[in-house]
Amino acid sequence: MKSEARRVAIIGGGITGLSTAFHLHQQKNKGQLPLEFSLLESEPRLGGKIKTLRHGAFLIEAGPDSFHIKGKSLLDLIQAAGLGHTLIRSNTGQAFVFAKDALYPIPAGMVMGVPTKLMPFLKSGLFSPAGKLRAALELLYKHNVAVDDESVDSFFRRHFGSELVDRLIEPLFSAIYAESTERLSAHATMPHMVALQKSHQSLILGMRRSQAGPEQNKRAPRRDKTPGPFTSLDRGLESLVAAIEDLLPPSSVMRNTTVTRIQEIAGRYRLTLRGNDTLDVDAVVLTAPGESAASLLGMPASFSPLQESPPASVANVVLAFRQDAIKIHNPGTGFIVPRNAGCAITACTWSHLKWPHTTPKGYALLRCYVGRPGDDAIVNADDHLIVQTVLHDLKRVMAINDAPEFHVVTRWRNAMPRYAVGHLVHMAKLTESVATRFPGVVLAGASYGGIGLSECVRQGEDAAHATLAHIFARPSLLKKSRQC
Numbered sequence: 001m002k003s004e005a006r007r008v009a010i011i012g013g014g015i016t017g018l019s020t021a022f023h024l025h026q027q028k029n030k031g032q033l034p035l036e037f038s039l040l041e042s043e044p045r046l047g048g049k050i051k052t053l054r055h056g057a058f059l060i061e062a063g064p065d066s067f068h069i070k071g072k073s074l075l076d077l078i079q080a081a082g083l084g085h086t087l088i089r090s091n092t093g094q095a096f097v098f099a100k101d102a103l104y105p106i107p108a109g110m111v112m113g114v115p116t117k118l119m120p121f122l123k124s125g126l127f128s129p130a131g132k133l134r135a136a137l138e139l140l141y142k143h144n145v146a147v148d149d150e151s152v153d154s155f156f157r158r159h160f161g162s163e164l165v166d167r168l169i170e171p172l173f174s175a176i177y178a179e180s181t182e183r184l185s186a187h188a189t190m191p192h193m194v195a196l197q198k199s200h201q202s203l204i205l206g207m208r209r210s211q212a213g214p215e216q217n218k219r220a221p222r223r224d225k226t227p228g229p230f231t232s233l234d235r236g237l238e239s240l241v242a243a244i245e246d247l248l249p250p251s252s253v254m255r256n257t258t259v260t261r262i263q264e265i266a267g268r269y270r271l272t273l274r275g276n277d278t279l280d281v282d283a284v285v286l287t288a289p290g291e292s293a294a295s296l297l298g299m300p301a302s303f304s305p306l307q308e309s310p311p312a313s314v315a316n317v318v319l320a321f322r323q324d325a326i327k328i329h330n331p332g333t334g335f336i337v338p339r340n341a342g343c344a345i346t347a348c349t350w351s352h353l354k355w356p357h358t359t360p361k362g363y364a365l366l367r368c369y370v371g372r373p374g375d376d377a378i379v380n381a382d383d384h385l386i387v388q389t390v391l392h393d394l395k396r397v398m399a400i401n402d403a404p405e406f407h408v409v410t411r412w413r414n415a416m417p418r419y420a421v422g423h424l425v426h427m428a429k430l431t432e433s434v435a436t437r438f439p440g441v442v443l444a445g446a447s448y449g450g451i452g453l454s455e456c457v458r459q460g461e462d463a464a465h466a467t468l469a470h471i472f473a474r475p476s477l478l479k480k481s482r483q484c
């Protein structure tokens with residue numbers, strides 16, 4: 001007798017939901033499982049924050065533009081989706097910090113602000129002699145290991161002093177998390193550094209030892225054309241969204257479908273959809289952001305620690321110039337801007353240099369961000385004001401003698417989850433209370449277990465396996481969580 005199919009709803013068609021759908025589909029086929037699933041997305045398009053635009057021959061990433069080459073979960077998904085041949089590595093090149101009204105190269109060997117190579121760090125003009133001495137003393141100090149979570153700011157200030165934090169670490173972390181380092185959780189955003197502190201006391205020592213590879217790697221000569229550590233897709237990241245969708249059964253994808261409520265009814269779940277249709281399922285993977293998930297489940301108190309740090313807003317501002325309209329004095333991949341530099345822009349990528357496939361010959365493509373932690377009013381300004389503000393800042397850094405050929409401003413309101421100090425503890429409690437009250441409902445996505453694309457893909461995969469183990473009561477379908 002054929003058993004009745006189990007139904008799963010995946011709420012949210014961003015990369016986390018797509019990863020869940022892909023892995024459910026794969027496991028269903030592999031194990032001949034009686035399974036139906038629906039991917040419910042409120043917008044007319046899938047992809048969530050992944051948004052690739054085309055403007056003539058320009059390829060513009062309005063959301064994420066790349067991921068680290070170590071992002072194994074995402075690399076695996078890209079291969080499985082048949083896009084391995086479109087993977088593209090960034091050009092290597094110098095990255096800069098705009099400080100003291102000039103561009104300073106980030107010294108070679110800095111890894112998330114940790115100076116793993118002392119000579120380039122000591123020679124850098126970005127730091128004062130006193131700042132360098134204070135940072136180098138990190139090798140000698142015994143650092144008290146904080147048992148509980150702490151801020152990224154206090155963690156690094158203890159190790160390296162103020163100057164390294166203010167001039168390099170703060171802008172690096174703010175560019176990734178759009179959150180002030182004073183509020184950002186060290187445990188949630190850089191567990192490897194916390195582990196290195198525990199094992200080595202000194203981050204410099206720990207980093208150097210963990211980076212030391214096999215003997216032949218150490219001796220291998222560095223080639224000039226070694227690609228950079230970032231990876232993307234030559235047709236844009238949204239090509240992954242389309243490739244995954246093509247692999248899913250067409251009936252499983254429901255766009256323009258907003259879920260407004262999740263109710264538990266006799267061990268199953270009834271989803272109310274906007275327009276009052278309903279969908280009954282056995283399990284739910286909830287990839288919507290924290291605020292939306294809290295209201296869908298009617299559990300505002302359990303989600304309140306997440307809501308105390310509402311997601312940050314930023315705007316992505318892309319400007320295209322004729323090549324001869326701008327002069328970059330120190331070419332490289334781009335620059336970051338500390339908050340005390342008096343600029344609205346927080347970071348700028350020279351996309352035509354870092355990602356040459358994005359820009360036709362004879363043009364330059366600049367990709368900037370505005371919107372700082374606690375100061376995101378600029379995100380709500382009109383396009384003209386945003387572009388003029390960005391141009392004003394850029395002219396402090398490079399020569400610009402003509403107007404841009406075109407611009408694209410993309411506002412991302414309440415889009416960047418902010419992992420405040422205590423995030424991991426809050427998440428453990430939240431996961432437990434959701435599992436207790438709504439067994440079979442799994443939270444996954446940027447609000448919860450990591451904001452990077454690869455971390456979202458890994459969460460989606462883990463959620464798929466947890467869901468299968470639940471609905472088929474087969475723990476063997478659970479997959480051990482992997483590092484991404």
Ligand SMILES: Cc1cc2nc3c(=O)[nH]c(=O)nc-3n(C[C@H](O)[C@H](O)[C@H](O)COP(=O)(O)OP(=O)(O)OC[C@H]3O[C@@H](n4cnc5c(N)ncnc54)[C@H](O)[C@@H]3O)c2cc1C
Pocket residue numbers: 011012013014015016017040041042043046047048049050062063064065066067068257258259260287288289292314316412415416444445446447450451452453454456
């Ligand atoms: C501007 C920007 C730049 C970034 N750059 C990078 C980068 O370079 N590299 C990197 O690794 N990461 C980057 N990130 C982070 C990364 O892009 C995101 O963390 C990731 O894409 C989030 O994926 P997600 O599926 O968890 O969430 P989302 O992409 O937000 O998807 C959630 C989906 O759920 C839908 N939804 C919400 N509520 C409901 C509901 N009730 N019913 C139905 N659907 C619903 C939403 O419409 C949305 O499509 C960047 C993020 C931003 C905003």
